[in-house]
Amino acid sequence: MPLKRVDKTPMPERDAVLRSHDFIEVNEGYNIAHARFEAERCLRCQDPVCIDGCPVKIPIPDFVHLIAAGDLAGAAKILRSANPLPAICGRVCPQESQCEEQCSLGTRFVPVAIGYLERFVADWEMGQAPGEEPEQPTRTEKVAIIGSGPAGLVCAGELARLGHPVTIFEGLHAPGGVLRYGIPEFRLPKEVLDWEIDQLKHLGVEIVCNVIIGKTISLDDLFDEMGYSAVFVGTGAGLPQFMGIPGENLNGVYSANEFLTRVNLMHADDFPNADTPVMVGKRIAVIGAGNTAMDTVRTALRVGAEKGMIVYRRSDKEMTARVEEHHHAVEEGVEFHWLTNPVEVLGDEDGWVTGLKCISMELGEPDESGRARPVPIEGSEFVIPVDNVVLSIGNRPNPLLLQTTKGLKSNKWGCLVVEDESAQTSLRHVFAGGDAVTGAATVILAAGAGKSAAAAIHEDLCG
Ligand SMILES: Cc1cc2nc3c(=O)[nH]c(=O)nc-3n(C[C@H](O)[C@H](O)[C@H](O)COP(=O)(O)OP(=O)(O)OC[C@H]3O[C@@H](n4cnc5c(N)ncnc54)[C@H](O)[C@@H]3O)c2cc1C
Numbered sequence: 001m002p003l004k005r006v007d008k009t010p011m012p013e014r015d016a017v018l019r020s021h022d023f024i025e026v027n028e029g030y031n032i033a034h035a036r037f038e039a040e041r042c043l044r045c046q047d048p049v050c051i052d053g054c055p056v057k058i059p060i061p062d063f064v065h066l067i068a069a070g071d072l073a074g075a076a077k078i079l080r081s082a083n084p085l086p087a088i089c090g091r092v093c094p095q096e097s098q099c100e101e102q103c104s105l106g107t108r109f110v111p112v113a114i115g116y117l118e119r120f121v122a123d124w125e126m127g128q129a130p131g132e133e134p135e136q137p138t139r140t141e142k143v144a145i146i147g148s149g150p151a152g153l154v155c156a157g158e159l160a161r162l163g164h165p166v167t168i169f170e171g172l173h174a175p176g177g178v179l180r181y182g183i184p185e186f187r188l189p190k191e192v193l194d195w196e197i198d199q200l201k202h203l204g205v206e207i208v209c210n211v212i213i214g215k216t217i218s219l220d221d222l223f224d225e226m227g228y229s230a231v232f233v234g235t236g237a238g239l240p241q242f243m244g245i246p247g248e249n250l251n252g253v254y255s256a257n258e259f260l261t262r263v264n265l266m267h268a269d270d271f272p273n274a275d276t277p278v279m280v281g282k283r284i285a286v287i288g289a290g291n292t293a294m295d296t297v298r299t300a301l302r303v304g305a306e307k308g309m310i311v312y313r314r315s316d317k318e319m320t321a322r323v324e325e326h327h328h329a330v331e332e333g334v335e336f337h338w339l340t341n342p343v344e345v346l347g348d349e350d351g352w353v354t355g356l357k358c359i360s361m362e363l364g365e366p367d368e369s370g371r372a373r374p375v376p377i378e379g380s381e382f383v384i385p386v387d388n389v390v391l392s393i394g395n396r397p398n399p400l401l402l403q404t405t406k407g408l409k410s411n412k413w414g415c416l417v418v419e420d421e422s423a424q425t426s427l428r429h430v431f432a433g434g435d436a437v438t439g440a441a442t443v444i445l446a447a448g449a450g451k452s453a454a455a456a457i458h459e460d461l462c463g
């Protein structure tokens with residue numbers, strides 16, 4: 001069918017039946033013809049409201065215009081000046097509730113596919129020779145970064161560009177944070193993440209894995225014993241929450257973090273070639289309806305589940321997953337149980353999961369989050385037969401650093417308290433950003449926090 005100017009140029013994607021059995025990326029990416037056609041839809045508004053919707057204020061019409069003009073190097077330069085992780089954000093940002101939600105074209109037609117264009121330019125850039133020349137550090141003040149998620153990676157890159165010797169300490173055996181252990185390969189290929197990490201190494205950033213600050217060494221040791229002048233804490237929010245319902249300890253119940261880490265980081269899909277297995281039966285229920293829940297249920301199908309279900313106590317209107325993730329999950333045959341709240345995990349005499357007892361819900365008045373409050377319908381309990389249950393109802397920051405560092409302050413949710421402007425914590429020369437400060441949020445917010453903290457650290461150290 002010929003493309004119409006009023007429609008978004010569709011993203012080429014792999015067949016749903018084929019892809020739901022492998023980990024190859026679902027979206028295939030625009031080619032140059034798609035990209036230029038889509039870029040020409042942009043009106044280059046006098047008041048580009050799309051920029052207001054972007055957390056890092058990418059000059060969107062400028063890079064989109066350069067794509068239309070065929071100047072991809074120019075587009076890449078503009079893009080990267082505002083967003084240090086464009087190939088990642090072009091794949092995982094919730095554009096429909098950010099830049100594209102604001103786009104003026106959306107009031108009468110369909111918004112410009114800003115995210116697809118961002119990914120196109122960034123992928124083109126990855127195919128070119130390495131851009132930035134490595135520089136020798138020009139400053140003597142060393143900076144330690146704790147955690148190698150987007151906040152830590154971006155902070156490290158910015159500080160290295162400002163001339164500081166930078167070391168990232170990561171507790172796991174590979175860098176990337178959620179980008180490696182959480183978001184699956186079929187949404188974010190590891191080669192994209194590896195490319196970004198290689199750029200940092202090229203800039204001189206040192207990455208030390210298998211070091212847990214607060215356990216292997218303390219935060220204070222970084223200053224006292226190792227001579228760092230400042231520390232950035234980008235430890236994320238990796239502590240899973242549980243519902244506290246009976247049966248959560250049965251065999252076959254996972255947290256989404258554990259389930260995804262087993263597959264994405266430990267390669268359980270390749271067991272027994274890899275050391276770590278993941279036990280998946282025929283029917284799996286994932287509780288929650290955010291990106292993590294969708295990633296989990298789609299991963300479960302790929303590691304052998306015959307039926308993957310989402311169980312959520314509100315309706316599809318309140319789910320927090322990206323529209324594209326939900327759409328892909330529907331295409332891949334995931335079953336959705338909306339307005340359904342689990343009350344008990346049922347098991348057999350050997351302690352293995354056999355079912356999920358639930359109660360039907362209806363929506364009441366909005367709660368403090370502004371979303372309609374789910375209210376149980378009395379006497380409506382029923383059982384869904386399942387072999388596995390995965391909880392994906394949210395994460396909080398891990399308390400380890402707080403427990404082992406005197407004077408580091410947090411709020412009631414365990415998030416580090418920082419000054420708005422400087423990102424400095426309650427401790428001098430200790431800065432923080434990303435999910436460790438905001439609680440579970442988004443990649444672009446973590447990247448943006450890493451970038452502004454780097455500027456604040458440089459200012460703190462060099463005046
Ligand atoms: C499954 C899943 C899917 C998601 N999908 C999306 C999406 O589609 N779009 C989106 O925008 N966001 C998504 N998010 C959210 C997004 O990934 C996070 O907001 C983002 O990664 C936060 O970045 P961060 O750098 O703050 O922390 P993280 O990415 O969590 O990285 C923190 C790192 O610090 C390390 N660490 C922790 N404590 C220590 C310590 N004491 N010593 C050393 N290292 C330590 C951890 O091992 C980890 O590697 C998703 C999250 C999950 C879990």
Ligand code: SF4
Binds near residue numbers: 041048049051102112
């Ligand atoms: S609001 Fe939409 S049409 Fe206008 S400049 Fe931004 S992307 Fe282009």
